[in-house]
Amino acid sequence: MGGAAQLRVEGSPIQGLEVVSLPVHRDERGWFKENWQREKMVAAGLPDFRPVQNNVSFNGPRGTTRGLHAEPWDKYISVLSGEIFGVWVDLRPGHGFGSLFTAKMGEGEAVFVPRGVANAFQTLASNTVYSYLVTEHWTEAARLEYSYVNLADPDLDIPWPISLDEAIVSQADKEHPPLAQAKPVQPKKIAVLGGNGQLGRAFAQLAKSDERIALYTRAQTDLQSPGFAASLDLANCSHVVNAAAMTSVDRAQTPAGSAEAWQVNAVAVRQLAARCGELGVPLVHVSTDYVFDGAQREVDELHPIAPLGVYGQSKAAGEQAVLAHTGNYVVRTSWVIGQGNNFVSTMRRLADQGIAPRVVDDQVGRLTFASELARGIMHLLDTGSAPGIYHLQGGGEPASWYQVAREVFALCGHDPDAVQPVSTREYALDRPHLAPRPVNSTLDTAKLQATGFAPKPLSDLLDQFLGQNRVTS
Structure with a gap:
C-alpha cells in the first residue's frame, strides 16, 4: 500500500x-x-x-x-x-x-x-x-x-x-x-420496545434464533414514565425498534385516551429519538396508515400526511420527531395481525360461537401479519437499507374488512354468508366515540420491495395463523 x-x-x-x-x-x-x-x-x-x-x-x-x-x-x-x-x-x-x-x-x-x-x-x-x-x-x-x-x-x-x-x-x-x-465476539443488541404487543411477540419468535434481539416490556420501559428515555442503557445496542404505542383508536378520542395517546405516541417518541440521537443509535419507529386521510386509493411514502383523528395525529407527530434525526427509520403499516387481540382472532371466535357479525364493507386495505412486519424490519437493518420512511404491508389485492371476515369464516369451516355487511356510517350510529378511520388503507410497498424484501402470500399466512391460533370463548 x-x-x-x-x-x-x-x-x-x-x-x-x-x-x-x-x-x-x-x-x-x-x-x-x-x-x-x-x-x-x-x-x-x-x-x-x-x-x-x-x-x-x-x-x-x-x-x-x-x-x-x-x-x-x-x-x-x-x-x-x-x-x-x-x-x-x-x-x-x-x-x-x-x-x-x-x-x-x-x-x-x-x-x-x-x-x-x-x-x-x-x-x-x-x-x-x-x-x-x-x-x-x-x-x-x-x-x-x-x-x-x-x-x-x-x-x-x-x-x-x-x-x-x-x-x-x-x-x-x-x-x-x-x-x-477464540471466543466469538457477539454483535450488538437490537432493543425492541413493546415486547408484550403483537409486534413484540413476533420479535420474540425471531429472538429464538437471533441473539441480537433484546425485548423490553412495558414493565421494563414504560413510555408513560416521564424519564424513561434517559434511563435506557443503549451502550451495547446497534438499533432500537419502537414497537410500543397507544393503539386504542377509539379511546384516543376521549379526554383521558387523548392524553395517553399524545404522551406515548408523540412526547415519549420525541424523548426516545433524542436519546438515540445523543448516542448515535439508529431508531426504527413503527407507524400507521392512520397518518393519512384515506382519500387516495393507494399511497406511497411521499404522500402528504393528513390524519383524521387523535390517534393518527399523535402518530404523525411521533413520525416527525423521529425523522428530525438523521439515520432513523419510520415503518408504516396497517391492520396488524399477531398474538393478542386483533380482528382475525375476533372473527374466528365469533364464527366458533355461531355469532353473525356486522362488519363494515367500505373500508379497504390489506392485513399485515406481525411476523412479516418483524421480518421486514430486520431485513431493512440486515441489508443496510437507507434510513427514511418505508411502507410495509401484506401482499395481495386490497379487501374490505367485510371481505376479510368472510374469508376467515370460510377458512374456519363456517358459512361466510353469516357475515353481514354494514357501512361505516351505519356502524357508527350508536357508537359516539368511534374514531374516524381512513376509507382506504392500502400502502404502496414498492420502495421496500426494491431493497429485496419479498412478502409472503397473504393467503398462506392467514391459513397458518388460523391453524395455530384457535381462539375459544
Missing part, C-alpha cells in the same frame, strides 16, 4: 473492514494529511463512524508486535509516523469467522475495523507512531468482552515480515489462545 493521490475507500476480504487511502501533501518541511474527516470519508464509503476516544501508541524498536485483540467497538487505525504490517482476523460468529487480511501501512493509509474483528500490527520502522479512534470509552468492564487470538497460530499462518522469534512481543500476547479456542 503506497501513498494515495486522492481519498479512496476500498473493501477487503473481511466484511465491513475498509481500507482508506489518504492524500498526503509533502514538501521540504515534511507532510500534512487529514487523518480523519467524517464528511469526506462517509461520502467515499465509510460507515458514519463517530469516535469518542483517540489512543496513540509509540513503538520505539523495529519489530514491536501487538495483538491480536478484538474489542467490542469499531476502530479507525492509522500510522502517524513510520510503517507497520497490519493483521486482521474476523472473530464474529458466522461463515466469515477466522478470515484473515494483512497489509502494509504508512502515513498514506488507514483502516476501518468493525466491531468483532481482531487487530494486530508489527512495526517495520523504528519510532513508529500508531493511532486509533474508537466508538466507545474504554472501561475495565469492557475488557471482559475482549476476544484474543495467538499471533503464532499455525492455522492462520500469518506471514510476519519479522519472525516472531526475533520480534518484541509481550508475554500476555504470547499466551493468547489459538483461533480454534
